[in-house]
Amino acid sequence: MFARVSDTNFNQQCLYDELMDGCPDSPGAIVTFTGLVRDFNQTGKIDGLSLEHYPQMTAQAMKLLAEEAVSRFSLINAGMVHRVGYLSNYSQIVWVGCAASHRSAAFDAACYIMDTLKTAVPLWKKEFQNRQGHWVKAKASDASASLAWMKNKD
Amino acid sequence: MITVKAFAQVREVVGHDEWQVEGAQQQTVADVLSNLCEQDVRWRAAMDDQLLVAVNHTMRDSEFIVHDGDEVAFFPPVTGG
Numbered sequence: 001m002f003a004r005v006s007d008t009n010f011n012q013q014c015l016y017d018e019l020m021d022g023c024p025d026s027p028g029a030i031v032t033f034t035g036l037v038r039d040f041n042q043t044g045k046i047d048g049l050s051l052e053h054y055p056q057m058t059a060q061a062m063k064l065l066a067e068e069a070v071s072r073f074s075l076i077n078a079g080m081v082h083r084v085g086y087l088s089n090y091s092q093i094v095w096v097g098c099a100a101s102h103r104s105a106a107f108d109a110a111c112y113i114m115d116t117l118k119t120a121v122p123l124w125k126k127e128f129q130n131r132q133g134h135w136v137k138a139k140a141s142d143a144s145a146s147l148a149w150m151k152n153k154d
Numbered sequence: 155m156i157t158v159k160a161f162a163q164v165r166e167v168v169g170h171d172e173w174q175v176e177g178a179q180q181q182t183v184a185d186v187l188s189n190l191c192e193q194d195v196r197w198r199a200a201m202d203d204q205l206l207v208a209v210n211h212t213m214r215d216s217e218f219i220v221h222d223g224d225e226v227a228f229f230p231p232v233t234g235g
Contacts, residue, residue: 035235051234052162054227057211082234094235114235122208122227123234124162135163138231 001070002079003062005053010081010095019097023077027099031106033114039089041136047128048088049136054122058082061121065113072153073109075100080113082123112149119146156186156220160200161229167200177222183207184216186226204231 002018012034019030037049066078077099087093096113100106117123125136158173165171175189187205190197207214208227220226 053234054159054161054208054211054229056225057208057227060211118235119232120213121234122161122229122232124230125233126162135230136233138233142235143231 001063001066001077002081003059003066004081005055005058005062006081006083007085009083009092012092012095015079015081015095015097019077019079019099022079023099025076025101027076027106028101029103029106030097030099031103031110032095032097033110034092035094035114037087037089037091037093041127041129044129046089047131048086048091049125049127050086050133051082051084051093052124052126053082053084057122058084062117065116065120068116069098069109069113072112073098073100073105075105075109078109078113080117082117082121084123115142115145115149118142155222156181157225158186158190159225159227161227163203163230164200164205164228168194168196177220177224181220182216183209183214183218183220183226186220187216187228200228205229206231 062080069078075098080096082094096110098106098109119142126133127136155174156177158175160168160171205228209218209220210225
């Protein structure tokens with residue numbers, strides 16, 4: 001299992017290989033998710049964004065989330081990487097990989113990690129538009145998605 | 155002493171990223187925030203938006219008791235992913 005914050009780009013194949021190498025048993029399904037910087041927001045085109053985080057807490061919160069996902073969905077392995085710092089449009093921001101015996105658990109776990117990451121890991125986006133920076137507001141839909149996993153825990 | 159940290163727009167509103175404040179018996183997160191507001195009016199402005207808090211790197215609520223040597227961080231709802 002791995003959970004890292006990075007100020008440089010990542011290679012999806014390397015992360016996939018790391019996930020596979022960390023599987024104690026042979027998985028039947030691997031689901032990976034990669035998040036990218038969109039070139040627009042609700043008001044129009046953006047020039048890129050920067051991501052701030054809480055260095056002493058972020059990787060710890062991500063590790064806890066990965067452990068919860070492994071336990072809750074009986075995963076064989078899980079990994080995630082989140083970038084911080086300035087990111088231009090179309091850059092990779094986040095990668096999540098879940099290895100399981102069956103595909104439903106791998107898909108569910110990847111959704112769970114992303115939904116929960118958006119409410120529980122201390123990362124903040126600032127979007128740049130016409131050389132002005134604007135903090136991104138948390139979406140009610142993200143809170144609802146995270147809450148839904150809490151309600152469906154059993 | 156208690157270390158107070160601020161992140162993202164909270165840091166920008168209050169103008170600093172770290173403070174040292176006196177600890178007190180049975181002091182809650184809400185008490186720490188109240189003291190900060192008395193010391194610096196910018197903390198009141200920061201409270202106009204929803205604030206989250208972590209004590210020693212774990213998310214807590216405003217009634218959580220903090221102790222001398224703790225690190226208390228205030229920040230807005232997160233927007234990673």
